[in-house]
Amino acid sequence: MADQILQINHLSKFFGNNEVLRDIDFSVCVGDVISIIGASGSGKSTLLRCINLLETPTSGEILYHGRNVLERGTNPAEYRSHVGMVFQSFNLFNNMTVLENCVVGQVRVLKRGKEEARKHAMEYLERVGMAPYIHAKPRQISGGQKQRVAIARAMAMDPEVLLFDEPTSALDPEMVGEVLNVMQALAESGMTMLVVTHEMAFARDVSNQVVYMSDGVICEQGKPEEIFGNPRKQETIDFLSRFRG
Amino acid sequence: MGKLAQLGLDIAKLWSKYSSSYINGMRNTLILALIGTLIGCLIGFICGVLNTIPYSKNDHPIKRFVLKLIRVIIRIYVEVFRGTPMVLQAVFLFYGLPYFTDNALRFSSVWAAAIVVVSINTGAYMAESVRGGIISVDPGQTEGAMAIGMTHVQTMTSVILPQALRNIMPQIGNNFIINVKDTSVMFIIGFPDFFATHRAAVGASYLYFPSATVEMIGYLTMTLLASFLLRWMEKKMDGSSSYELAQTDQLTMTAGTYRHPDKGSPFDERNREYADEDLREQTGKEDR
Ligand SMILES: Nc1ncnc2c1ncn2[C@@H]1O[C@H](COP(=O)(O)OP(=O)(O)O)[C@@H](O)[C@H]1O
Ligand SMILES: [Mg+2]
Numbered sequence: 249m250a251d252q253i254l255q256i257n258h259l260s261k262f263f264g265n266n267e268v269l270r271d272i273d274f275s276v277c278v279g280d281v282i283s284i285i286g287a288s289g290s291g292k293s294t295l296l297r298c299i300n301l302l303e304t305p306t307s308g309e310i311l312y313h314g315r316n317v318l319e320r321g322t323n324p325a326e327y328r329s330h331v332g333m334v335f336q337s338f339n340l341f342n343n344m345t346v347l348e349n350c351v352v353g354q355v356r357v358l359k360r361g362k363e364e365a366r367k368h369a370m371e372y373l374e375r376v377g378m379a380p381y382i383h384a385k386p387r388q389i390s391g392g393q394k395q396r397v398a399i400a401r402a403m404a405m406d407p408e409v410l411l412f413d414e415p416t417s418a419l420d421p422e423m424v425g426e427v428l429n430v431m432q433a434l435a436e437s438g439m440t441m442l443v444v445t446h447e448m449a450f451a452r453d454v455s456n457q458v459v460y461m462s463d464g465v466i467c468e469q470g471k472p473e474e475i476f477g478n479p480r481k482q483e484t485i486d487f488l489s490r491f492r493g
Numbered sequence: 494m495g496k497l498a499q500l501g502l503d504i505a506k507l508w509s510k511y512s513s514s515y516i517n518g519m520r521n522t523l524i525l526a527l528i529g530t531l532i533g534c535l536i537g538f539i540c541g542v543l544n545t546i547p548y549s550k551n552d553h554p555i556k557r558f559v560l561k562l563i564r565v566i567i568r569i570y571v572e573v574f575r576g577t578p579m580v581l582q583a584v585f586l587f588y589g590l591p592y593f594t595d596n597a598l599r600f601s602s603v604w605a606a607a608i609v610v611v612s613i614n615t616g617a618y619m620a621e622s623v624r625g626g627i628i629s630v631d632p633g634q635t636e637g638a639m640a641i642g643m644t645h646v647q648t649m650t651s652v653i654l655p656q657a658l659r660n661i662m663p664q665i666g667n668n669f670i671i672n673v674k675d676t677s678v679m680f681i682i683g684f685p686d687f688f689a690t691h692r693a694a695v696g697a698s699y700l701y702f703p704s705a706t707v708e709m710i711g712y713l714t715m716t717l718l719a720s721f722l723l724r725w726m727e728k729k730m731d732g733s734s735s736y737e738l739a740q741t742d743q744l745t746m747t748a749g750t751y752r753h754p755d756k757g758s759p760f761d762e763r764n765r766e767y768a769d770e771d772l773r774e775q776t777g778k779e780d781r
Contacts, residue, residue, distance in 0.1 A: 329642025339637030343655040352651055353641035384736040405641050
């Protein structure tokens with residue numbers, strides 16, 4: 249398929265003797281918004297970190313436009329500049345202002361000019377509603393605002409895919425909405441996204457595919473209507489019932 | 494009372510005769526301490542960075558070997574220079590080097606020798622501080638940098654080292670103050686520092702305690718000044734505790750992007766359809 253960005257084949261990951269991911273298969277196409285749901289400890293973060301090469305998978309393949317990035321000869325930094333990541337704990341650079349956070353990667357990694365990078369950063373900071381705060385340092389803004397800046401920082405690199413690892417889990421409840429709204433706007437603009445989340449409403453209404461993970465394997469995968477409306481596996485039913493209360 | 498008055502008189506006498514020597518000595522002491530601390534910090538940063546280059550089992554054996562070797566060499570350097578008195582290091586470098594190499598290697602000026610000794614000594618202390626400073630930066634900062642495609646070097650120079658530098662500013666200040674005082678041992682190689690002035694003045698005038706008093710006051714003035722300057726620099730590095738909201742007209746606005754530029758963003762107040770049902774009830778906010 250021409251519009252396929254990533255294909256994961258038989259991916260597995262051990263930490264010591266602990267098998268955290270087993271035989272993971274799935275693919276990401278342009279415009280996909282894939283939600284990954286599952287209990288804590290089921291390996292969701294590890295999967296995202298493997299895709300971004302922050303962890304080295306034990307075996308399997310990660311094909312990026314058909315080329316296996318786990319082979320020698322891949323430049324991990326170069327690859328990561330196309331596959332952005334937004335973390336639960338924001339990880340904004342504490343020594344820089346909001347604007348500098350969104351500029352530094354463009355200048356140093358993509359070798360853009362300062363002025364061009366600034367303009368580009370401002371575009372995304374406006375889209376996430378953080379333009380007024382460009383002079384603030386990360387410690388001076390709220391969690392929700394930090395996460396919106398982190399999204400702008402990732403987007404300013406013009407990635408092909410953006411990975412989100414529980415982007416709202418570290419936020420006070422009243423800030424969850426603002427970040428989810430930004431993410432929904434991004435999804436609607438056609439951004440390809442892979443989102444680990446516990447926000448079932450987001451998974452159901454925004455994504456076009458839902459992956460349910462349990463104990464390091466993909467237990468069930470399908471359209472949100474299927475997973476939420478008509479789950480086939482008992483584990484999925486049990487997991488989802490915990491969210492319905 | 495009489496003794497104090499006598500002391501005052503003697504100091505006045507010394508000062509009128511040797512003031513330019515004292516001031517010159519202070520100048521030399523400050524220059525040596527400053528240059529030694531700066532070069533020492535540079536050495537410390539280089540060692541600290543080399544010491545923290547990550548390697549894993551998957552790396553090439555040669556790379557792993559080289560990195561381990563570097564760590565061992567730095568370890569030895571730190572232990573040797575931290576574990577021996579600076580005065581002996583100066584003696585070995587200034588007198589020992591020409592002796593053991595039959596004058597093939599020698600320092601032509603005491604300045605060069607003194608700067609090398611103080612720098613290497615400070616570097617040994619700073620290497621550990623910098624390593625600690627780097628380790629104490631939140632690992633999330635590295636991950637954030639790696640996730641946007643930065644290399645190890647880019648991550649270090651843009652993100653980690655600036656934060657490590659801020660973390661270790663107090664130690665750099667400490668080292669500078671220690672250097673101001675401890676460069677007094679450089680009289681052993683004939684370096685004309687502030688303490689050397691004392692020895693010269695006493696030799697000529699026999700006013701031992703008056704001169705020692707001048708020295709005490711002089712050193713204390715220099716170190717207090719240094720403390721003050723360092724505090725000021727730390728404040729400066731921290732930046733202002735508040736920030737200015739960027740004005741709407743300074744920004745190239747996309748039409749209709751937001752309504753309350755100084756209250757935040759459209760997302761702050763827009764509907765919260767993905768927030769928890771019961772949360773919406775708690776906060777009493779309704780969808781627009
Ligand atoms: N660096 C690590 N070293 C060892 N075990 C780890 C490491 N990271 C995660 N794990 C283990 O892997 C499993 C999956 O973790 P994780 O991917 O964080 O799950 P999730 O994100 O779904 O909560 C857990 O059992 C966790 O303890
Ligand atoms: Mg996780």
